[in-house]
Amino acid sequence: MNTLTPALDRFLTTMEFPAMKDDLIREGTRAGLAIADRAQLDRLPEQRYDGRLPVREALAAQADENAELVAA
Numbered sequence: 001m002n003t004l005t006p007a008l009d010r011f012l013t014t015m016e017f018p019a020m021k022d023d024l025i026r027e028g029t030r031a032g033l034a035i036a037d038r039a040q041l042d043r044l045p046e047q048r049y050d051g052r053l054p055v056r057e058a059l060a061a062q063a064d065e066n067a068e069l070v071a072a
Contacts (some may be wrong), residue, residue, distance in 0.1 A: 003040065003059045005036070005037055007033060008040065011037070011065065017052070019048070019049050040059055040062070
């Protein structure tokens with residue numbers, strides 16, 4: 001499931017890794033990400049992310065969990 005907006009995808013492409021969740025949120029704010037995109041980053045688990053792929057995977061897992069809650 002693709003959970004990334006084009007803007008969030010571009011941001012992750014330019015983000016320097018490794019990065020902590022707080023780094024992603026701070027840099028996303030500086031980059032002018034939309035509130036909805038920053039909210040997705042804010043819901044990520046507190047951890048170190050070594051690249052764009054682990055962030056995408058965490059966002060996809062989060063979306064899957066939300067879909068399961070809605071379906072229940």
